[in-house]
Amino acid sequence: MVGLTACSGGGASAGAGDTIAIGAVHPLSGGLAGVGGMMNDGAALAVEDINEAGGIEALDGAQLELRDGDSQGSAQTGQSEAQRLISEGAVALVGTYQSDVTENVASAAERADVPMVIDVAVDDKIMEQGYENIFRIQPNASSMGQAGAETLAAMGETAGVDVEKVAYLHIEGAFGTSVSEAFTEEAEAQGIEVVSTVSYPATNFSDATTQVKQALSADPDVVVVTGYYPDNVLVAEAVQALNPDILGVFGIASGAFDDSSFPADAGAAATNVLSANYHYAATSERSQDIRERFEEKYGRPMETAAMLSYQAVEVIAAGLEESGSADPEALRDAIANTSIEDPLLAFDGPIEFDETGENKNATVIVMQSQDGEIEQVFPEEFATAELIFPARDQ
Amino acid sequence: MSATTESPRGTKLPSALPQRTHDGARRQYIYLAVGLVVLFFLPFVLPESSQPVLVRTLIYGIMAVGWNLMSGYGGMFSFGHAAFFGVGAYTDAVLLTNFGISPWIAMIIGAVFSAGVGVLIAYLCLRYKLAGSYFALATFAFAQMFLLLAQNLELVNRTEGINIPLLPEDSWAMLQFGQDSFNYYWIPLLLLAAAVAVTIAFVYSRPGRYTQAIRDDPVAAESLGIPIMKYRLITVALSCAITSIAGSYYTQYYLFVGPEQAFSMHVSTDAIVPAVIGGVGTIWGPLIGAAVVGPLSELVAAVVRNPPPFLEFLQGVSGLDVAIYAVLLIVIVVFLPKGIYGTIRERLRK
């Protein structure tokens, strides 16, 4: 029995002309299928690009192959898909968008000693399990909260506007709470007071007016928002309708405010809404080229999540080049020591992982919805348009 | 096994004679033993990658057997078995991570706890004479409240859920093995066999026959002097305990449980669908249903992933696998009114 079961995962050994399988687990059906499908396409495009450029040189031009797994948005299915992909010979995994699914997929990868590169999943807790095979490219929740506060302060300073009081409106649950708590702590250090914190439910939420009014009753300068897509659209619409005397709406890790659907969806309410988030580097030519080809091929814009999936495949490919081996353990070591110099995301520097597996240089930049487009506005080095702040007519 | 003495009209009770009952039960136990032996060797013939599907199927099986006791034999249609599954899953996780208690003990504690919760819920529903859709909606509402509570309680880590820490080596005491270990299959197989054995014992016992009599005609049963509430609550307790064990094992296999995994509506339907598809109120129906439903979505997904040539255009269309699964579900429910096992058994008897 031991003999039968011991060889899992390590079964793949690539030579010349072989293909190397990478498993991708995303929600391809269910409520998150839109973003899940897009992320899968992003990873597929990366595989295609790498193969066209000659495959993995260190392995005699071995070609990559992307195998899809559909988590259906459920942790249980995500884990069994991960196990299936590993036992079918995937040397590394990419995924998964949702934090709870990622927990399960990560534990499956860790137990099989197969490296996993998380493209999107925000919970701090995932990387706190002491896993050795798991890496994350994007910043985690608390670091986004912290970076959000720093950025807000710096942005106010640059624009010559005093941000003294903010109201925080966030979705209930680990994600919203940890971003908001980290923000509050850092904001105090920056001399910004969080005058009210209001949370709203993650389900059965179809009108944000009361919660926004509640947040506004403390008379803030800025309304800070953390949440997912539909709820944050509702928040923006409620702010627009209530028309308060504030400097602007500032999302941190918002699922909506830097999404290309947002300006059309929210209409006037989207005007000049700010969003601090990890984001593809619109200023990078490589990233522009990828986005153009993605849109041509799949007929829809490539959002940041899909760029992260693309980037995750690149990280694995870089690991394969460095280790010169498709053995998952060697690959794991190579990824742990890799340095991707030209990240496709607007980060502080190259992608390098610390001992817990987090990307040391992951950070947020500020986007703004201007005239129906999402523009990068802060900091200056990533700006595609000028920051408008105060973002609302006073 | 003497005839009923406390009821003067004992002859009117469901009239399986003691001797026949004994034979019937013995035959079912033999079927069970044979099935167990056959299934024991299944992992040796199936590819390694089928383990997650096998385990999931067994978990469905345990849940469906549990649900079937209360809803099939007891006639109390539960649409909230997620509550009992979740209590088992969380009891295991909390006891293990906070107190280092072995999952085997946690499983028993969870089952007792879950049975208590179930009895309380069922007592309230029955006390206020809820039946049919109303009973179903009430159990559903309880499961939803448990979901919301889990999302808000610090004890269970709110929405973050609870991770079971990985151990460096295999441990029977802590129920953790290498991911591909066959133990992960054999343990739920034995648990399922035990659950079926309990069902057989119950169905052929006097409380079991009373319960079925109550289901079929509560008014007549009551007039015969059967304490309705007592037997119904016994059934509920058994049902919830079994479902809870499925939950505890879920936590141990997946090593993570959060509010959605424990208490969402989908968990309740995971218990109902196999039982209905296989045959409600039969011993073997839930097992056959689970054997169909467990691999079904996986098989459909596999076909859609690598479709035969004439269906190639379907490849990569997201949502298709679930849509096909939904159609199959509807077709089975519509055309096999008594479920797969129930319909076949009926045909054979004619």
Next chain:
Amino acid sequence: MNRGVRVTQTSTETKEAPAAPPRLLDNRQLRIAAGLVVVVGAAVALMYLFGGQPSGLLTQSLITGVLLGGVYALVSLGLTLIFGVLGIVNFAQGAMLTMSMYIVFFLATEWGLNLYLAAALTVPVMFGFGWLVQSTVLNRVMGDSTHERPLLVTLGLSLLIINVLLMVFGGRPVSVASPVEGSINVIGALVDVPRLIAFGGALAVAVALTLILRKTTLGLAIRAVAANDVGASLVGVNVKRIYAMTFGVGATCVAVAGGLMVSFTSLVPSAGEQFTTLAFVIVVLGGLGSIPGALVGGLFIGLVQTVGSLYLPGSGSLLLVFGIFLLVLFLRPQGLFGAKS
């Protein structure tokens, strides 16, 4: 067939007129409504006086709650008919809502129709859909004493609709702009105009449904089937046909709901799901098959959820909603406006 509480009710009240859908507010119901208004009014007054919330915020939450209640009522009206007459726990209600929103989206964007015209065209489409589902599928699983088969069929239907929408329209959020935007100010609180229109729509649908049930032969047949399907078939009513028509009318209500809600919804294939559960709460709260019950129940739940969120942040107010639901189930299972059994 067994429809829970209603069975005992119809079997014990054989001499009375059918209790479920047909009535406008009669005297007894008016008394209940008045009582409810007094209780809610008193609670609101207490909150203004001792609630510890700024009065502007409270006013806003009341108005938002009423408008949200209108949306809930809109979704629940079709369900109360389906649940009340057919006894089907229709878990596809939310998916049918999403489906009608996508049809409106398609007509508005592909054909360039005005939103409300598109909504009007969606109505016959959804009626046909509902009629087809009931006559081809659901009619086959009705009639036995158990509930799990219709329930599983509607669950499967819900999965099917959502995933077909996903295959056709993709999962990225889409939106339809409303021809009337903006909001008006009422005593210092904000009233969103599209939601106000939806609220009016809920009232209009309630009136239309009541008229259909009271004044048409179809309505008479539906009431007869609801009261006693065996009896109705004995006097020559084609029960299965009436079932199909009823489900069709229920789906029509959903179409109106979708048409009025689409402009303030970020449309994804799972957008309508969240309404299914609350719609059940509302239907049971209001009384199975009771049209005024669905209206009042919707308003009540909308208010509880919105005002409750001032005191119980996050999902706490939903706990309150389910708590109330269970209390109603236990203490008054026939609902606020249902006939007493």
